[in-house]
Amino acid sequence: MDTYLAIVIGIVCLALGAFGASLMAKSQRNTKVRDAVQQISDAEDKAKEIHAEALRQAETTKKEALIEAKEEILRLKQESEDEAEQRKGELRSRESRIMQREESLDRRNDALDKREHQLSSLQGQLDRKRTDLEDLEQKQTAELERISALTRDDAHRELLERVRKDAIKEEAQILRESEARVRAESEKTAREIVSVAIQRCAADQAGEITVTSVHIPSDDLKGRIIGREGRNIRTFEQVSGVSLVIDDTPETVVLSSFDPVRRETARVALENLIADGRIHPARIEEMYRKAEELVNKRVQEAGEQAAFDAGIHDLHPELVKTLGALRYRTSFGQNVLFHSVQVSELCGIMFSELGLDPTPAKRAGLLHDIGKAIDHDVEGPHAVIGADLARRYGERPEIVHAIEAHHADVEPSSVLDVLVQAADAISAARPGARRESAEAYIKRLEKLEEISNAHEGVERTYAMQAGRELHVMVEPEKISDAKATVLAHDIARQIEDEMEYPGQVRVVVIRESRATDIAK
Incomplete structure (x- = not known):
């Protein structure tokens, strides 16, 4: 009985053990299933997060690309605008130069028109003078015709007038002769004074330069x-x-x-x-x-x-x-x-x-x-x-x-x-006073006169004051007063461009008209 009971109890215990083992195995399987489900769920959540993060990154990259593209577009636009502005500036500069040239041409045209007007005016004056001379010649002819039929008193007065004119001419001749004698005597006296001064101031000359x-x-x-x-x-x-x-x-x-x-x-x-x-x-x-x-x-x-x-x-x-x-x-x-x-x-x-x-x-x-x-x-x-x-x-x-x-x-x-x-x-x-050789000095003076004589209308040229002053004699028929001023300016500029010289050179253009007659 005890043995049977022990067997029964043993069987029950085995049954209970088997049932417990099955329950434990089932529980473990359920746990694994739950863990697997949980892992799947976690994986799905992580996948969703990765997908969302990928979407966010893609969106960010897209925005950054768009911003960079916009910046590049703006940069290219700015460069094109700068280039366009630079070209506009160049065009404005060229337009300004063209306008200045047009203004210069307009001024030159105005000057030419003015000179043409002056020439026309001078031509008119010459025509009037020619007419006046012809009228004067006719009057003189008429006067000679009248003199041929003068009365005694008229002839006496005419004779006195001629004598008076002859006396004036003789007086002028005497004055000229006296002036010539005085000038000759004064030049002689001046030479004597200069000679005495040079002799009394007979100092040695020595060329000298500043040591550099x-x-x-x-x-x-x-x-x-x-x-x-x-x-x-x-x-x-x-x-x-x-x-x-x-x-x-x-x-x-x-x-x-x-x-x-x-x-x-x-x-x-x-x-x-x-x-x-x-x-x-x-x-x-x-x-x-x-x-x-x-x-x-x-x-x-x-x-x-x-x-x-x-x-x-x-x-x-x-x-x-x-x-x-x-x-x-x-x-x-x-x-x-x-x-x-x-x-x-x-x-x-x-x-x-x-x-x-x-x-x-x-x-x-x-x-x-x-x-x-x-x-x-x-x-x-x-x-x-x-x-x-x-x-x-x-x-x-x-x-x-x-x-x-x-x-x-x-x-x-x-x-x-x-x-x-x-x-x-x-x-x-004085000999030895200055270092410039006589040959160089003469060449400089000759060059000054050569530059001046090359201009149209110049009659003679004299270099004076050791080459510091240039006297230019012009033909009054070819050079007017206005042209004389222009000629002096042109000669001075040419001397500046073509020569080397100490100090300054003054250019003096001299225009004068002379009328000469001889009383026989």
């Missing part, structure tokens, strides 16, 4: 003068205002500047730097200051010495200083300060020969070229610049006028003006 080349002991110094990355040469040029040229010329450097005093200061400073051996920016500034003080002292001493040599003791200090600057100024190799002192001496001698006070003549001669000391800073002829400088510092009007007139920038109006011109020409023309 500086010798250096060796070419190794060129590198030190230039300095690291060029700092020394830049400092030197900035401090001195002078260009320092260093080339392949052995043991030589060149200084270049229009200001002769500044160039001399730079030369002294550079020589002192080379002698000292210490070349750097601070030393350059120090040496230049010392050289500037030295040169200014030399300039002052030179001006005072020149005034003392000329016997002028009341010059304004600024005039003395400016006069001293001429020590470093040359004209065709002639030292201008030496030339000024010599002109002063010549003026004084000629004034003494005329029995006049030589003091104002010496003063005007000493100051006549003072404008050359500053003509590199002030625009204009040196005579006009010097006259303005003298006027500013209280010189008398006659002295100022003599300075301004010594190259005929204004018309001479006194004996002082003429003698300063003569003394200036004598000093410059």
